[in-house]
Amino acid sequence: MAHQDVVALILAGGQGSRLGVLTEFLAKPAVPFGSRYRIIDFPLSNCSNSGIEAVGVLTQYQPLELNSYIGNGHSWDLDRNDGGTYILPPYVSQEGSDWYLGTANAIYQNIPFIDSFSPKHVLILSGDHVYKMDYSQMVRTHTEVGADASIAVIEVPWEETDRFGIMNTDENKRINEFDEKPAHAKSNLASMGVYCFNWSSLRRCLIEDEADPDSKNDFGHNIIPRMLDEGLFLYAYTFEGYWKDVGTVKSLWDTNMDVLDTPEVLDLHDQSWIIYSKNPQRPSHYFGPKAVAERIAISDGAEVHGEVRHSVISVGAKVEVDAVVEDSIIMPGAIVKSGAVLRKCIVGMNTVIGSDVLIAPEISDENDFVNNRLCEAGISVIAQDLVIHDGAQISGNSMIGPGDAVTHPHIVSEMPTRYSY
Amino acid sequence: MFVNAMGLILADNQRVKLGPLSEPRALSAMPFGGRYRIIDFLLSNMVNSGIKRVGVIALTRYKSLMDHLGTGASWDLDRMNQGLFLLPPYINPMTRSSERSDLSSIIDYIETGSQDYVVITDCNLIMNTLYNDLLDRHIESGADITVMYNRDALEYGLPNISLMLDEEERLYDVLADSHTVSTEFSSINVAVVRKDLLLSVLEESRSRGVTDFTFLRLLEFYKQLEIKGCEHKGKVFRINSMANYFKASMSLFDDDLRHQLFSEVTPIYTKVKNQPPCLVEPGSRVNNVLASDGCIIQGDVENCVLFRGVTVGKGAKLRNSVIFQNTQISNDADLNHVIIDKDSVVKMGVRLLGHPGFPVVIGKGSIV
Numbered sequence: 001m002a003h004q005d006v007v008a009l010i011l012a013g014g015q016g017s018r019l020g021v022l023t024e025f026l027a028k029p030a031v032p033f034g035s036r037y038r039i040i041d042f043p044l045s046n047c048s049n050s051g052i053e054a055v056g057v058l059t060q061y062q063p064l065e066l067n068s069y070i071g072n073g074h075s076w077d078l079d080r081n082d083g084g085t086y087i088l089p090p091y092v093s094q095e096g097s098d099w100y101l102g103t104a105n106a107i108y109q110n111i112p113f114i115d116s117f118s119p120k121h122v123l124i125l126s127g128d129h130v131y132k133m134d135y136s137q138m139v140r141t142h143t144e145v146g147a148d149a150s151i152a153v154i155e156v157p158w159e160e161t162d163r164f165g166i167m168n169t170d171e172n173k174r175i176n177e178f179d180e181k182p183a184h185a186k187s188n189l190a191s192m193g194v195y196c197f198n199w200s201s202l203r204r205c206l207i208e209d210e211a212d213p214d215s216k217n218d219f220g221h222n223i224i225p226r227m228l229d230e231g232l233f234l235y236a237y238t239f240e241g242y243w244k245d246v247g248t249v250k251s252l253w254d255t256n257m258d259v260l261d262t263p264e265v266l267d268l269h270d271q272s273w274i275i276y277s278k279n280p281q282r283p284s285h286y287f288g289p290k291a292v293a294e295r296i297a298i299s300d301g302a303e304v305h306g307e308v309r310h311s312v313i314s315v316g317a318k319v320e321v322d323a324v325v326e327d328s329i330i331m332p333g334a335i336v337k338s339g340a341v342l343r344k345c346i347v348g349m350n351t352v353i354g355s356d357v358l359i360a361p362e363i364s365d366e367n368d369f370v371n372n373r374l375c376e377a378g379i380s381v382i383a384q385d386l387v388i389h390d391g392a393q394i395s396g397n398s399m400i401g402p403g404d405a406v407t408h409p410h411i412v413s414e415m416p417t418r419y420s421y
Numbered sequence: 422m423f424v425n426a427m428g429l430i431l432a433d434n435q436r437v438k439l440g441p442l443s444e445p446r447a448l449s450a451m452p453f454g455g456r457y458r459i460i461d462f463l464l465s466n467m468v469n470s471g472i473k474r475v476g477v478i479a480l481t482r483y484k485s486l487m488d489h490l491g492t493g494a495s496w497d498l499d500r501m502n503q504g505l506f507l508l509p510p511y512i513n514p515m516t517r518s519s520e521r522s523d524l525s526s527i528i529d530y531i532e533t534g535s536q537d538y539v540v541i542t543d544c545n546l547i548m549n550t551l552y553n554d555l556l557d558r559h560i561e562s563g564a565d566i567t568v569m570y571n572r573d574a575l576e577y578g579l580p581n582i583s584l585m586l587d588e589e590e591r592l593y594d595v596l597a598d599s600h601t602v603s604t605e606f607s608s609i610n611v612a613v614v615r616k617d618l619l620l621s622v623l624e625e626s627r628s629r630g631v632t633d634f635t636f637l638r639l640l641e642f643y644k645q646l647e648i649k650g651c652e653h654k655g656k657v658f659r660i661n662s663m664a665n666y667f668k669a670s671m672s673l674f675d676d677d678l679r680h681q682l683f684s685e686v687t688p689i690y691t692k693v694k695n696q697p698p699c700l701v702e703p704g705s706r707v708n709n710v711l712a713s714d715g716c717i718i719q720g721d722v723e724n725c726v727l728f729r730g731v732t733v734g735k736g737a738k739l740r741n742s743v744i745f746q747n748t749q750i751s752n753d754a755d756l757n758h759v760i761i762d763k764d765s766v767v768k769m770g771v772r773l774l775g776h777p778g779f780p781v782v783i784g785k786g787s788i789v
Contacts, residue, residue: 034697034698035698036697036698036714074494075693259698260700263700268697268698269697269715269717274695275695275697276695277695279693279694279695281495281688281689281690281691282683282688283454283455283456283457283679283682283683283689283711284454284455284456284711284712284713284726284727284728285699285711285712285713286674286679286710286711286712287707287708287709287710287712288676288708288709289674289708289709290708291707291708291710293701293705293707294701294702294703294704294705295700295701295702295703296700296701297698297699297700298698298699298701298712299698299699299714300456300713300714312698
């Protein structure tokens, strides 16, 4: 294959188990976001806008939706003759077959892919963050300072440092210590999960790490500490801007609400850094004669006939007359029938909320659906391809998935087929 | 679906005048319905019918059409051997006049296609239909040409074609823009013709020095050829005047009509744009509004079609209007029965009032 200076690899195989039923049938990077996007649109668009032309997407968990969404990369202008997008699933070889065991092992298994471009630098990105970042600046700085590896870091509030991998640096931003989720952090520079490596150094470390039976084959736990132990130059590249990890129900909801409340911060209207997505072929969205819409984001094919406030209405979703949707995320193709009231809900793709259903934090009766482990702040999650039967009342912090169709057939049932949007 | 037909779209009709809106573009490149151009309907109908080779005759004002069509990828017409063929004017050593283009490019396109039939459509039709029945009827009947028609009453004096059909739907007379005779049958300018027959018609026209190919010219062969009608039942808008265009746009607020026109089964495809979602801010009102990606709405909007990237400022009041791409309506503007072309700006507090039958029309890139 043709030479590429930089090859990007997007880790998109994670299950995203903290999103519960939302990721039961699709990988976290394929989760719809912000009315017309999927989360993976952000790293893919960042690659495209940064001028990176060889992008491997490592898939493993529930890859069907993701694979069909990415296709040949055309939507992100990543269908190149020499390079472009490559879907990289685990594969069988003469030595046997292995699932990707950890993030480092996933890259290790794709050494031949990366070698084929003979790159100088390799970018390792994760497929589950919402941010706009020019990777070419990072690679340039990485080259200028002469680092072996650069790790993008962002300043986080000191009280939240225990949620992140924290980088401790000297005055020249040289990393001297890595603290995974420290109880008492020495710095507030959190790793964004964006790494730039000299391919030769990374390649050698991956092979050594693979040979170590005690290693968990993980970038944060093994590769970075290994490089620090060897005395390699690891540079903390400071990123300033909007960056959100959407790994939990609360953070997914918060990040969607940011699109409504602070549209200027993520600035999706920025024509110099367009976030591309696979465009559905749907007509313009329609507001009916009785529609009420206040502070909403809405896209192609959606129809609003009821009242929608402070909500994200995705492609092809419908809110029928007399339905009320507030502080909610209605994902592609979902339907809210007349008289239904939803507050603080995340409704999965193609799900139908029946007439006069009420799902809201103020319903105090605790029910079997409450999931305080994954849901908080009253946010309820309804999985994709379900039907919530007419008149059901469900309290906040609930999580309803296909399994509930078996145990509570009078409240929820499953659609006969799943189809992708 | 294996369909033995190629498509041919006549992309412009100089006789249809839409004021400043048709100045910068061919008629088929006219924006419609928030995110489409008329040619999207023509192309999608063909593609949904299984036609994989489509020629677009673009003799004039074709820059915006070329921008829109690109490689044809949006219609799945970026193909190795078939796909989209743009047929702009061209002159080669075989053309009769060294200064004017003739029918050579069209003849060449038809000749090189492997299909036995050609579906020809005019440039001003907004409808969602399949041509498979028309094609089947044509092949069964053995007619030379089959033309689609319906019984819509046509308006006098506008570019229209009225058909005189006998009881076996055989064409015995054609009237264009008739002021005097009213007929029961109105042509929907879509026809099927055998490839070799179309070629001989075109060759004959070329040898007589004809330089353009119109739908009327094809139907005028009724004396030599057997031309039959095929009735079409679905909704059709013939865009042949500003009032018609406006009326068609305003009818999109009807749920049934809109769902028929933008069917999920036979979608209308259009060029991909990457605009963010539309934002509707607090304090705005949106009733009977067809809006598109990239819009930012802060005002009071009713019975309007907003194309992609339109912004409506605080306190602005829009009624019964069609606003094209990226036009900015500033705070406190007051618009009723207005069509504004793309990239325009309506300044603060400006008031523009048209009439349902005679909307105010503002040209591309205007500052009002």
